[in-house]
Amino acid sequence: MKNKKMTALLAGIFMVGVSLLLILMSAGQWPSQARAKVTPGTATVSPPIPAMVSAKADNGVVKTDWKAPDQEAAKLRANEEVPFVETFIDECLLCRQQKLRDQGLSTKDIPNTYFLLDSPIIKKQEDHYKPVRFMHAKHAAEANDCAVCHHYRPTDPEALETTRCSACHQESFKKDHPERLGLKAAYHLQCMKCHQDMNKGPVDCIGCHAKNVPDHKELVKLPANPAPEQVTNECLRCHQEAGEDMLTTAHWLWKGPSPNTMEHRKEVRHGKGTDVFNNY
Ligand code: HEC
Ligand code: HEC
Ligand code: HEC
Numbered sequence: 001m002k003n004k005k006m007t008a009l010l011a012g013i014f015m016v017g018v019s020l021l022l023i024l025m026s027a028g029q030w031p032s033q034a035r036a037k038v039t040p041g042t043a044t045v046s047p048p049i050p051a052m053v054s055a056k057a058d059n060g061v062v063k064t065d066w067k068a069p070d071q072e073a074a075k076l077r078a079n080e081e082v083p084f085v086e087t088f089i090d091e092c093l094l095c096r097q098q099k100l101r102d103q104g105l106s107t108k109d110i111p112n113t114y115f116l117l118d119s120p121i122i123k124k125q126e127d128h129y130k131p132v133r134f135m136h137a138k139h140a141a142e143a144n145d146c147a148v149c150h151h152y153r154p155t156d157p158e159a160l161e162t163t164r165c166s167a168c169h170q171e172s173f174k175k176d177h178p179e180r181l182g183l184k185a186a187y188h189l190q191c192m193k194c195h196q197d198m199n200k201g202p203v204d205c206i207g208c209h210a211k212n213v214p215d216h217k218e219l220v221k222l223p224a225n226p227a228p229e230q231v232t233n234e235c236l237r238c239h240q241e242a243g244e245d246m247l248t249t250a251h252w253l254w255k256g257p258s259p260n261t262m263e264h265r266k267e268v269r270h271g272k273g274t275d276v277f278n279n280y
């Protein structure tokens with residue numbers, strides 16, 4: 001039936017439009033072969049979702065107004081393997097705060113105003129997100145207290161009073177130190193707790209790190225001039241769940257006209273939910 005074929009084709013084109021829009025928003029790249037097929041205006045343009053806007057930012061790192069002073073040096077620092085510290089001085093927070101004040105520690109003692117947190121220890125376990133930007137000097141100035149974060153020091157008298165977290169917090173469930181929190185948990189607990197308590201700073205996942213979305217130019221395999229269904233099929237090869245979620249949305253179930261249309265509220269004429277065929 002000609003009519004069925006037409007609607008199937010239209011539905012197909014619509015799906016390609018939505019797919020390409022998604023790719024553009026998330027990875028910031030178009031799959032080169034599929035581009036030829038898309039007709040502008042086939043996809044409904046909704047306001048961008050914050051998650052996807054963030055994922056598009058420079059270097060894949062979540063963007064704010066703040067600019068990193070030296071991204072390359074920070075990357076090198078992030079990859080340093082820090083020797084593990086076995087023993088620490090257990091002192092109460094108030095005692096430590098007083099001690100660091102007496103020592104006159106201040107933002108002048110901050111050699112690195114900025115850290116990119118991208119630990120090789122954590123990456124070995126999981127790598128779902130891009131590195132986290134941490135504005136060290138800005139935080140130290142805001143907190144006006146080094147001890148809230150640098151809560152312990154190593155026993156070794158030669159060690160820095162404000163030793164890196166990653167010296168004491170490394171793998172979770174370290175065999176000889178099961179009481180020692182892993183680095184990811186140490187960061188998450190300290191960073192998010194303070195943001196929550198102060199009601200300032202991000203507590204949502206993408207406020208600190210963008211999703212690590214792989215380059216889809218490498219992933220998507222399509223022939224030179226793919227049919228709309230081929231593109232959808234290719235996405236579904238990996239995104240089965242997203243495909244099933246889509247079936248519960250208006251993209252799949254739409255019926256026209258909108259029930260909000262004045263004087264036509266009760267009329268439901270055409271749409272995928274009634275008489276239009278879904279090819280995919
Ligand atoms: C206040 C900032 C902050 C927030 C909010 C935050 N994280 Fe993180 N997250 C970090 C830091 C810092 C690291 C460690 C980065 C490193 O050194 O690799 C990290 C690492 C991770 C890692 C391991 C590294 C990776 O790439 O897989 C996962 C998984 C993760 N976070 C998930 C989440 C989830 C899920 C949420 C939201 C519920 C969240 N985070 C919210 C700061 C944050
Ligand atoms: C909001 C939390 C926070 C505050 C406040 C803070 N720091 Fe830090 N500091 C960090 C984090 C996180 C790191 C990086 C940890 C890592 O790499 O494991 C760091 C690293 C450092 C390092 C590098 C240590 C090394 O071994 O290379 C120095 C030095 C330092 N801080 C000094 C200070 C001083 C001095 C103050 C107070 C004026 C201060 N910090 C306040 C969180 C903080
Ligand atoms: C000299 C070692 C050492 C350094 C450096 C260190 N920690 Fe810890 N941290 C510990 C030990 C030991 C514990 C567990 C025992 C305890 O809390 O009494 C701990 C516990 C924690 C906890 C659990 C809650 C709490 O406050 O007790 C968090 C969160 C934490 N650390 C985050 C950090 C962060 C973030 C940094 C860097 C800014 C850091 N730690 C630096 C040794 C250290």
Ligand code: HEC
Nearest residue numbers: 064066132134142143148187190191194195198200201202
């Ligand atoms: C002592 C409290 C405290 C801790 C601990 C803390 N933060 Fe924050 N953070 C703040 C405050 C306050 C702000 C808001 C600063 C502002 O609005 O200028 C903030 C803002 C931020 C922002 C947004 C900055 C911007 O310019 O938009 C990021 C990202 C961030 N924090 C990451 C982290 C990470 C990662 C950690 C843990 C390593 C951390 N914070 C630990 C208090 C804290």
Ligand code: HEC
Nearest residue numbers: 019020022023026211212213214219220231234235237238
């Ligand atoms: C070979 C496997 C593969 C294929 C084919 C593929 N993707 Fe992906 N895609 C991934 C992986 C892996 C991720 C990152 C993990 C995740 O978010 O699920 C991802 C992430 C995404 C994201 C970001 C999701 C988020 O939560 O931020 C979008 C959007 C996306 N893919 C769209 C598409 C579209 C559209 C197609 C078809 C043109 C496609 N993908 C084909 C594997 C694939």
